[in-house]
Amino acid sequence: MQQADTIAAAAPPRAARARNYARRYGWFIVPAAVVVLAVIIFPWIFTLYVSAHDWHLGGERRWVGLDNYIKLFSDSRFGWAMLRTLFYTLLAVIFPMVLGLAAALAFNRKFPLRGLARTIFILPMMATPVAVALVWTMTFHPQLGVLNWLLAQVGLPPSMWVYSTNTVIPTLVLIEVWHWTPLVMLLILGGLASLPIDPYEAAKIDGANGWQAFRHITLPLLMPFIVVALIIRCIDALKAFDTIYVITQGGPGSASETINIFLYLQAFAFYNVGYASAVVVVFFVIIMALAALLLWTRQRVKMT
Amino acid sequence: MSVEAKRSPAAYRLRRLIGNIGFGFSVLVLISPAILFFLWMLSLSFKNELDNTDWPPVFIPESPTLDNYREVFARNDFLRFAWNSIVVSFGATGIALLIGVPAGYGIAKMHAMRAAALILIARITPGLSYLIPLFLLFQWLGMTGSLTPIVITHLVITVPIVVWVMISFFEGLPPELEEAALVDGATIWQAFRYVAMPLARPGITVATILSFIFSWNNFIFAMVLAGRETRTLPVAVNNMLTFEQIAWGPLSAAALLVTAPVLILTLVAQKQIVAGLTAGGVKGA
Known part of the structure; x- marks a missing residue:
């Protein structure tokens, strides 16, 4: 001193x-x-x-101002890509959130071999997406794939998985769920570990049952962590690229062409980098707006 | 529950047993997709083509074979691509540590929230959006065709991870020790180098592991920037699919080899990975 x-x-x-x-x-x-x-x-x-340019790789470039953006908003292919991304993101957020919460509650209980079970559970998250996607592709094979065999075992009709326009997005979401539920689980598990014990003891004395304790104590206290997981999940789902590109490249037709795939094709298949850059800017704005919205929600959740 | 237990301990015990079995079963359901998937991958890689395309599927081959692995090493320049991946991942991680650890320290000390927010935005922006400008830049500089542009683009991933993890670790360190060193006449560089950094070693480990894994797993940068010679493993294995649609055995063997280092690292360093992802995530908002 x-x-x-x-x-x-x-x-x-x-x-x-x-x-x-x-x-x-x-x-x-x-x-x-x-x-x-x-x-x-x-x-x-x-x-x-x-x-702001009409810019082709290896070709000429010309200043066009906002023309690319105007073109973008009247491009129906881009509109469909937006809708598909929305659909994909919705599914790829809801399922991992619900499953991840359930898994976090399970892994928060003590049971034999918990450490091992948790390690196995998080493996998909760390595995190389391309390698994983290739093996998934083999399991989707309509005639020889192991998934249709599994469906047959439980008496369900075979599916066309990624080979049909109707099932391609749900199938890709299936992989996304497999891949990223562990991260949601980890984020929520971290929250569960930090919960105080006192409210539960008080609730027990007041005669609350397990569901009531979950609904009125765990869930509200966990909300900030759930919102963080939600933010991360939304952004990751919007950004999904590797799996979709490796398995379908946007197909069949353009049934799984999300914004990211559209963007990739514009830039590196059609060499239309000016137009693709406009897509990047719009995409960036969407992601920032979403992140801001969710952060704002989190602030409100924290205060109440 | 407790009233019931007094009434009939046997019934209570039975209910508990059923509850435990049900719980065990749901844990099994939770982890089975991961187990089954990786086992199936393993199974595909050890079977010959006949078994792999058999119906109903063969799960455990009667005569497991290493031919698929032999084929991967023999034909596809696999070792060169593996070397490329090693150079890129270690290079990008090393550079990120060199510049990211001090930066994390500086940001934590200065409470530079705007810098932290910028790093966060960089982390959530899709990797694809960096590719067009960087691709044009590398083309203009005539740098395509070597590993350098791939290492540079991977910094887009590794630097934000390292900085972000290090900010949260340095913020968690008690400031008293460095202050004591400063009072004793150390420069702030010495306080960082000899006091804060050794204390933050667990944080550096976490940052290294995460940054390495995400760089190793990255696909899109190398896919666009790599030439025939400079492919990384994910790009190489993806190319195998395009050219040999139905050779499932070698493809699975290659896929397994590509992801094995990461899976082993996850098994070994599970604790650090979990700490890093949750700290980064929770701090991330």
């Missing part, structure tokens, strides 16, 4: 010193800032620039 006082007396006034320190800590950020500027900020700005 004594020593600190003498130092404080010798040093410049507190506020100035703090600012001085802050500036010196700034040097720690400089290298990362340079890299972030080069590989993250520059692409954002350059995308805006490219999106």
Whole structure:
């Protein structure tokens, strides 16, 4: 204490010193800032620039202002891609959230071999998406795939899985659920571990049953964690690309062409990078708006 | 429940037993998709083509074979692609650690919320959206055809992960020790290097593992940027599908080899991965 006082007396006034320190800590950020500027900020700005051009890879480019955006909003193919993405995201959020919550509640209980069971449960999340998608493709084979064999065992008719326009999106969602439910589980499990015990004891004394305790104690206390999981899930589902591209490349026809696939095809199959950049900008705005909306919800949940 | 227990302990015990069996069964249902999938992958990779296309499916082959693995190594330049993947993942992770650990420290110390928010936005933006401008840039610089552009694009993934994990770890460290070092005349660099960094070693481990895994698993950057020689493993294995539609055995063997390092890492470092993902996630909003 004594020593600190003498130092404080010798040093410049507190506020100035703090600012001085802050500036010196700034040097720690400089290298990362340079890299972030080069590989993250520059692409954002350059995308805006490219999106204002009629720009073909290996061809000519012409300034067209907002024409790409105008074209985008009257492009029915893009409209369908938006709707498909919405449908895909809706399914790919609801199922992992429900299953992930159930799994988190299960893994929050103590049982033999819990550690092993949890490790197995999170494996899909870490597995290489492309490798996994290839093996899924084999299981979907209409004649020889193991999934249709499983359906036959329980007396269900065979499905066309990813080979029919009606079932392709639900099938892709199935993989997404398999892949990402573990992350939802982990996020909610982290929340469950942090819950206080007192309310449960009070509820027990008041004679509440298990469901009542869950409905009126666990769920409200868990809400912030559920919302975080929801935010992450929504964004990840919107971003889904690898699995869809590897398995269907947007097909059959364009039945699984989501925004991301549409964007990829525009840029790297049709070399229409100006138009594709406009898609990137719109996509970016959608994701930011969604994240902001969900963050806002979280603030409200926290306050109440 | 307790009233009932007093009335008839046997009935209570039976109900509990049934409850436990039901619970055990639901846990089994929860983990079976993961188990069955990976077992099926394993099974496909050890069977010859005849067994793989048999109906009803053969689950455990009578004569398991290593031919599929031999074929993968013999034909597809697999080792070169594996080397590419190693260079890219280690390179991108190493650079991210070098610049990301100090940055996480600086941001935590300065409470630079805007910088943290920027990192978060970078993390949630789709990887595909970086590709067009970076692709144009690399083309203009004449850099396509080497591994360098792939390593650089992977920084888009690894730097935000490392910075984000490190911010939350450094924020969790008690500041007293560094302050003591500063009072004793250490520079802030020394306080970081010899006090904060050793304390944050678990955090650095977490950041390394996560950044490596996500770089290893990444597909899209290399798919667009890689030439014939510079493919990473996910791209190479995807190309196998395109050219050999029905060779299930070699394809499964290759898929398993590609994802095996990550799965093994997950089994070994499960605790760190869980800590990193939940800390990052919960802090992430």
